[in-house]
Amino acid sequence: MALLELTNVSVRFSLSKKRPDLVALDRFSLSVEKGELVALVGPSGCGKTTALNVLAGQVTPCAGEVRLAGQPVKGVLPSVGYISQADTLLPWRTVLDNVALAMELRGVPKAQRQEAARSLMARMGLAGFEHSYPRELSGGMKKRAAIARVLAIDPDILMMDEPFAPLDALTRQKLQDDILSIWEATGCTILYVTHDLTEAITLADRVVLMSARPGRVVREYPIDLPRPRRVMDVKFSPRFVALEKTLWRDLETQLRQEEAL
Numbered sequence: 001m002a003l004l005e006l007t008n009v010s011v012r013f014s015l016s017k018k019r020p021d022l023v024a025l026d027r028f029s030l031s032v033e034k035g036e037l038v039a040l041v042g043p044s045g046c047g048k049t050t051a052l053n054v055l056a057g058q059v060t061p062c063a064g065e066v067r068l069a070g071q072p073v074k075g076v077l078p079s080v081g082y083i084s085q086a087d088t089l090l091p092w093r094t095v096l097d098n099v100a101l102a103m104e105l106r107g108v109p110k111a112q113r114q115e116a117a118r119s120l121m122a123r124m125g126l127a128g129f130e131h132s133y134p135r136e137l138s139g140g141m142k143k144r145a146a147i148a149r150v151l152a153i154d155p156d157i158l159m160m161d162e163p164f165a166p167l168d169a170l171t172r173q174k175l176q177d178d179i180l181s182i183w184e185a186t187g188c189t190i191l192y193v194t195h196d197l198t199e200a201i202t203l204a205d206r207v208v209l210m211s212a213r214p215g216r217v218v219r220e221y222p223i224d225l226p227r228p229r230r231v232m233d234v235k236f237s238p239r240f241v242a243l244e245k246t247l248w249r250d251l252e253t254q255l256r257q258e259e260a261l
Contacts, residue, residue: 002031002032002033002067003032003033003034003036003068003069003157003189004030004031004032004055004067004068004157004189004191005030005031005032005065005066005067006028006029006030006031006051006054006055006064006065006066007029007064007065007066007067008027008028008029008063008064008065009025009027009028009029009051009054009061009063009064009065009066010023010025010026010027010028010061010062010063010064010214011023011024011025011028011047011050011054011059011061011062012024012062022213023213023214024047024050024213024214024215025047025050025051025054025061025214025215025216026214026215026216027064027216028047028051028064028210028215028216028217029064029217030051030055030208030217032055032189032191033189034189035187035188035189036189036190036205036206037183037189037190037192037203037204037205037206038190038191038192038204038205038206038207038208039191039192039193039194039199039200039201039203039204039206039207039208040052040191040192040193040194040208040210041194041195041197041200041207041208041209041210041247041251042209042210042211042212042215042218042251042254043210043211043212043213043251043254043255044195045212045213046210046211046212046213046215046254047210047213047214047215048161048193048210048215049161049193050215051193051210051215052159052161052191052193054066055073055159055191056076056077056080056082056159057073057074057075057076057077057080058076077157079155079156079157080155080156080157080158080159081150081151081153081155081157081158081159082150082159082160082161083146083147083150083158083159083160083161083163084161084162084163085161085162085163085165085166087134087142087146088146089134089142089145089146089149090134091133091134091135092133093133094130094131094132094133095121095126095129095130095131095132095133095134095137095145096114096117096118096121096130096131097117098134098145098149099117099120099121099145099148099149099152100113100114100116100117100149100152101149102149102150102152102153103116103117103152103153106153113152116152117130117148117152118130120148120151120152121145121148123148124144124145124147124148124178125141125144126141126144126145126148129141138171139166139167139168139171140167140171140174140175143163143164143167143175144175144178146163147163147175147178147179147182151182151186154186155188156188156189157188157189157190157191158182158183158188158189158190158191159190159191159192160179160190160191160192160193161193162193162194162195163175164176164199165194165195165196172199173231173232176199176202176203176231177230177231179192179203180203180228180229180230184227184228190203192204197244197247197248197251198235198244200247201223201225201234201240201243201244201247202229202231202234202235202240204223205222205223206220206221206222206223207220207221207223207247208220208221209221209247209250209251209254210254211254211257212254212255212257218250218254219250221243221246221247223243224239225237225239225240225243
């Protein structure tokens with residue numbers, strides 16, 4: 001049985017009385033196995049984030065089924081950790097208190113949550129910045145703190161929506177390696193939305209290409225690169241290059257179809 005399933009899911013958003021509804025997803029189906037790392041790619045505006053939000057229980061579809069371990073999803077899933085592109089750290093809290101926030105909201109005693117937050121900060125390369133504020137951190141350090149805050153609740157499922165898009169190439173590569181290390185260490189299930197095909201191939205067990213809006217699954221690509229995997233170990237290999245060429249070709253087909261509409 002798949003851990004997460006979307007079956008013939010459609011999502012419409014009402015923009016205004018004078019404009020027709022925006023159809024974000026149309027008969028979208030996807031299944032994700034426990035412990036799998038799946039990347040969603042596709043043209044801008046194709047519904048990647050909407051699909052992620054439906055799976056997380058944040059958006060209710062107008063048709064279709066959403067299931068977690070065979071059970072219908074109704075509302076936000078407590079077993080899901082969500083990392084977005086935006087900087088979501090609270091500027092008035094120290095980095096330590098930001099990392100401990102999710103535990104605080106769940107009623108974890110202060111001493112226990114601070115000990116766990118310190119451990120996670122050390123693991124993410126943030127030791128020594130416990131009493132700093134977000135404005136004093138680099139972009140990469142802020143993202144590490146946001147990841148640590150999510151890991152603090154030990155999520156079974158980690159959903160990431162273009163988390164590294166605003167960062168420079170070297171910082172992004174380091175954080176990609178961090179995600180691979182976290183996934184290997186925890187065995188959690190990861191759904192990853194990205195515009196970067198190189199990033200998708202580097203990280204994923206499987207890449208799912210979506211059509212131009214309304215989003216549907218066009219094709220799935222098993223990524224048969226060896227694990228454990230690191231960015232610089234795989235990105236120049238012949239198999240990686242072949243996968244990237246195939247994905248680019250199919251993505252360009254979707255972009256041409258979008259332009260023709």
